[in-house]
Structure formats: structure tokens, C-alpha cells
Amino acid sequence: MTYLMSAVLGFVQGVAEFLPISSSGHLTLLQHFFGMEEPDNLFNILLHFATLLAVCVYYFQDVVEMVLEFFRAIGDMFSRHPSRGNPPEARRLVLLIIVGTLPLFVVMLVKDYVEALGSSPVFVSCALLATGCILFLSDRMGGGRKTARNATLKDVLLVGLAQGCATIPGLSRSGCTISAGMAVGFDRRFAVRYSFLLSLPAVLGATLLEVKDVIGAEGGLAEGVLPMYLVGMVIAGVVGYFSIRLVNLLASKGKFGAFAYYCWAAGIISLIAIFMGF
Template sequence: MTLFEIIILAIIQGLTEFLPISSSAHLILPSEVLGWNDQGLAYDVAVHIGSLFAVMIYFRADILSLTGAWFRHGLSQNQTTDSRLAWWIIIGTIPAVMLGFAFKDFIELYGRSALVIAITTIGFGLLLWYADKKATQVKAVHQITWKNAIFIGLAQAIAIIPGTSRSGITMTAGLMIGLDRESAARFSFLLSIPVILGAGLLATLDLLQAPNAVDWNALIFGAAFSFVSAYACIYLFLAWISKIGMLPFVIYRLILGAALLLFVFI
């Protein structure tokens, strides 16, 4: 990988991890469309660590509050709004973990193609548009119930299919249950933390078993640029989403999906 490729892929990862447009799709596409070499497992770990640090630092106050409330009240009958929300994040993570383990090899074998990405990019983009158009936007994030958490968690599990977008499908589910746009995005970002952390740990274990040499400069640059772009993305997205809605991202997904279909069939 050249320095240009390292920086561009890191920025793509940081932006698309939290925008509803699919990070996995955008990291697969350079090798499919531009003929770039696959970035490799070590680089994937580095850019995901950068994204993880960004979301954890941005939501550091929420993380401390939720964690403290869960340890104080999570196992008692006197639940607080924060301890309940912490439980909903735990519950919402379980489906993604189970389906991720069950279908990881199948997805790696059959799901990482431009055609699959094109179909899921368009299909789930239209679903996001429908959810945003029909959304009642009457609930805040602390009004989520355990049934809502399971529903959003099951939606998150679908994101193992490249092109779906983990943030996109969880925001779609959040809008469907009546969350306002900012709350849907906030819960999606909080829900991403254990998933990204778990995926990063698994990838790190695989990396430790790999015999290849590690390009530490690529990893450092990748993590740094991923962190900066992810933090900026979270900040701007939460500031703007209530005003601009999901339509710009839907339009982008439709254009991207159509371009991929042309690439596949022409």
C-alpha cells in the first residue's frame, strides 16, 4: 500500500463507519473497482481501533455514566434510566455476536462481491428512506424498551452482509420504533462500541497468529486518520441530522449502487 492509499482508506473507514452508507462496502470497493491491493488484516485492525477510540472519546461522559449506573443498579430491582439503557446496549449486541460467529465464513466466501454490495446498498438505502419518511420521531433514547433493543439488535446483525451499513440499519430500526433522528443515531453509535471492540479483538487474535511482517507506519497512519475522520463525522452528523434528515445518504446510496451495477454488468 502506498501512503496515499493508506490515508484514503483510513478516511473512508472513519467516515463510513458511522454514516449510514456502509464502511465494509467502501473498504472492499477500492480493490474491486480501482484494482488496489487488499489492505490486509493488520490495517483493518488499525483503522477500526481508530474509529473505536473516536466514538469512545466522543461519548466518554455517556460511557462513564452508563457503566457506573450498570454496576450500581444493573443487577438490582431499582433500575435507573442509565442502567436500563446499558442493559439495552448489552441486549442489542447479542444478535450481532451470535450471527457474526454463525455466518462469518459464509459471508467472507459469498458476500464480498460488487454485485452483493450493489443490491444491499440500494435495497437498504430505500428502506432507510421509507423509515425516515414514515418516522413519528416521538421517542428519546432513554425511552427505548427491551423489545426495542432486541429489534434494533436483530437489525444490527443483518449488517454482517457487506453494503448493508451497521449504522444505517440500526438507525433505520430506531426510526421505525419511533425514535427521533438524533436519538436513533446516538443509540446506533453507542451500540457500535461493543461490536467494534469485539471485532477488533477477534481480528487482533487472527493477526497475532499470522506469519506476515507488520508495516507499523501504515498502521499508525491508518489509525490516526481513521480517528480524526470518525470523530469529525460523529460530531457533524449529530449536529446536522435533525435538520437534513436521511435523504442525502439515501440518494448517495442509490447513486453508488447504480454505479456498481453498471460496473458489474458492463
């Protein structure tokens, strides 16, 4: 690991984690075409944690309100005088995120098989082409008005299924979930907001699983790598924050599908290069 590699991987993580172009797909292709070594598990954990922080900072008010309402809801469950009337939006959003996360537990049953697909650059390139098709259709499905106030459990379960499918390397998580949100009638801004908030338990859960693997592995932290890791984290977090802003801006203007052309270009160029022996 070098400072340059740490910076490059941090930049790729910050951009591709939030822009609908698949971070896992890009890392696979970078490793294949440029011979980049796969980063160790600890570095992966730190990069994902940095992007997790980027979401928390961007949606700070939402996150704080949801945490407070989560504990208030638990308090109401054991209270003799629970709150009545319509629940606050933040409390309803907590429920919608919990339901939307449920399909990931099914994915856990085939986790190893899904991860193995990432070792095939051909498969990843084809998945990028599929991502492009999904994004191209997304703008044509936009225009709904559902928000956290009136989205149904069926709506968010379908978005959660899209998130589960997006664990396939080359399929963009944000692309699939935002497009699914628009397909079920979410307001464009709410589709983006829900997608990124939905990523919090998913990324946190995946990070905790990786932490468990790192703790169980032999060997400690190599001398001198911590500053390199911190460089990657800072870049991933800062770039990730501005990537979230860009996605919100483009989605609100109905130009979210513009990323389709990039995914198609990346997929086609990668396939041509692979079949030419590169």
C-alpha cells in the same frame, strides 16, 4: 502499503463507518475498480480501533457513566441494601445495549458465509441499492419520542436484529440501526446516539476476534509500516469524529434519508461499470 493508500483507506473507514453508506461495501468496490490490495488484518484492526475511539470521544460522558453504572449494578447485585427506585438512565442504557447486542451471537454461526458475500461486487452494489431504500424510508418513520428512559427491550432487540442483518457487506450498519430505531419510535437524536453506542461492543468484539487471528498468524510486523498504519489511524479517527457530528446534525433535521440518493447512485454506477466489463 504506501502512505497514500493508508490515508485513503483511513479516510474511507472514517467516513463510511459512520455515514450510512457501508464501509465494507465501499472497500469491496475500491478493491474491484481500482485494484487496491486488501489491507492486512493488523491494519484493519487499527482502523476499527480508531473509529472505536472516535465514538468514545464523541460520547465520552455517556461511556464514562455507563462504565460506572455497570460496576455499580454489579455491586448492587451483591449488596444487602441495593439501590431502589428507577435505575439511572446510564444503567438502563447499559441493559439496552447488552440486549441489542445479543443478535450478533446468532450471526457468528454464519460469519464465514456472510463475509464471503463481500467478494461479489455485484452483490455489494445491489446491497447498496437496498441501503438506499432503507434510508429513504427512515425520514418518513421518524418523529418518535422514545429515549433510554422508556425504550423497551423489544425495541432494542429489533434494532439489534437490524445490526445483525447489516453485517451483510453493502448494508450500512449505522443506516440499518438508526432507521430501525426510528421505526420503533425512538427520538431522532436518541436513535443516532443508541446506534453509535451499540456499535461499541460490536466493533470491540470484532476487533478482538481479528487480534486473535493476527496473533495466530505467522510472521511479524514488516519494517517501516508502523508509521503508515498510524497515519491511517489518525485520519480514520478524526474523520470518524466529524462524520458522527454530521449524522447527528442531519438526523435531527429530518434529512438522514438524503444519503439514500448517494447509495442509489453508487449502486447503479457500480452495476453499470461491472456489466460493461470494468
